[in-house]
Amino acid sequence: MxxxxxxxxxxxxxxxxxxxxxxxxxxxxxxxxxxxxxxxxxxxxxxxxxxxxxxxxxxxxxxxxxxxxxxxxxxxxxxxxxxxxxxxxxxxxxxxxxxxxxYPIGIYSKNHSSIKDIEEGAIIAIPKDKIEASRSLKLLNEVGLIELSSGKTTFKKEDIVKNKFNIKIVEVSSTILPRFLEIADFVVLSGEEAFNLGYSPESDSVFLENVNYNNINVVAVRxxxxxxxxxxxxxxxxxxxxxxxxxxxxxxxxxxx
Known part of the structure; x- marks a missing residue:
């Protein structure tokens, strides 16, 4: 026993x-x-x-x-x-x-050398992801192409209160976003996407966003x-x-x- x-x-x-x-x-x-x-x-x-x-x-x-x-x-x-x-x-x-x-996001174009070249009804492609779309809209607001409603931190297209050039903003999956450089007047790309296409954000973008701590890339765990x-x-x-x-x-x- x-x-x-x-x-x-x-x-x-x-x-x-x-x-x-x-x-x-x-x-x-x-x-x-x-x-x-x-x-x-x-x-x-x-x-x-x-x-x-x-x-x-x-x-x-x-x-x-x-x-x-x-x-x-x-x-x-x-x-x-x-x-x-x-x-x-x-x-x-x-x-x-x-x-x-x-890595700052920026506005890029194969058809225009300056954001000042924008015309009435221009097409601008931005990422479809909600956070990246919000970040892109803030960038378009920063450059003066649109005006966003106040009192918010995240934005959707519905939050545009002023669009003086009547630009058409198209939300596109990030996997095909670079292709829109051939179609759209301007495209908003992340620093990584731009780099992978052979661009240097500092010299090749027509406008680059200001540094924001909330855009720092982080590591997450449970x-x-x-x-x-x-x-x-x-x-x-x-x-x-x-x-x-x-x-x-x-x-x-x-x-x-």
Whole structure:
């Protein structure tokens, strides 16, 4: 009887350690969206002591949804504004754990060399994503093409109260937005999209947005994961000088870091 109890105890202890080993061995999953995010994640994976698996998503909201559902452990990158909006909309508690860089959005054109060339009824293409669309509308407001209603922080086309050139604003999926450079008079592109097309935002845009802290790109995790040792280790890797130099080597003066 005593031997039987001892055997059961040994089996339970061994099972406990086996489960612990399995959990410890599970890779930390990083969610990414863009090709650039993937490159950064690969760089972090190559330098980190933590076993990392990279998971690619179509949109940042897909990545956030999977983070909430515990299918990934952290994601990069999204703007701080986007993260705040996601938490507000979904009653979420995803936490910012690192701030990396800002790439300003800008207005680009293959048909005009200056925003002053705009004509009545001009077509301007902007991203369809709600946060990026709001950011684009703020940019058009900043340059003086439209006027937005006051007292809000996020905007839709319905919030335009003045449109002196009667411009037609077309919301387009980011995957096909660059193609509209051939069709529209002007296109609003993110710094990353512009860079991937061979543009230098500083010199090739007809107008570039002013720096806004809410547009900084951040890393997010679940609130309950903040004290996990593997996540703390990876956050240190993300914040390292090596990672920031890697980003600068790719983007150069086109970002603020």
């Amino acid at each position: 005593i031997k039987s109890k001892k055997m059961k105890l040994i089996i339970k202890i061994n099972l406990f350690f086996l489960i612990g080993t399995f959990l410890f061995a599970a890779p930390l999953k990083i969610g990414v969206v863009s090709d650039f995010d993937y490159k950064v994640a690969e760089f972090i994976k190559s330098k980190s002591e933590v076993d990392i698996e990279i998971v690619k998503f179509e949109t940042i909201d897909d990545s956030n949804d999977n983070l909430v559902k515990r299918k990934i452990d952290l994601n990069l990158f999204q703007t701080l504004d986007h993260l705040k909006n996601y938490n507000s909309k979904n009653k979420g508690s995803l936490k910012k754990v690192a701030e990396l860089y800002i 609130e309950k994961s903040l004290k996990r040792r593997d996540i703390i280790r990876v956050i240190k890797d993300i914040n390292s000088k090596e990672t920031k130099l890697f980003i600068l080597e790719i983007y150069g003066d086109n970002i603020i870091i």
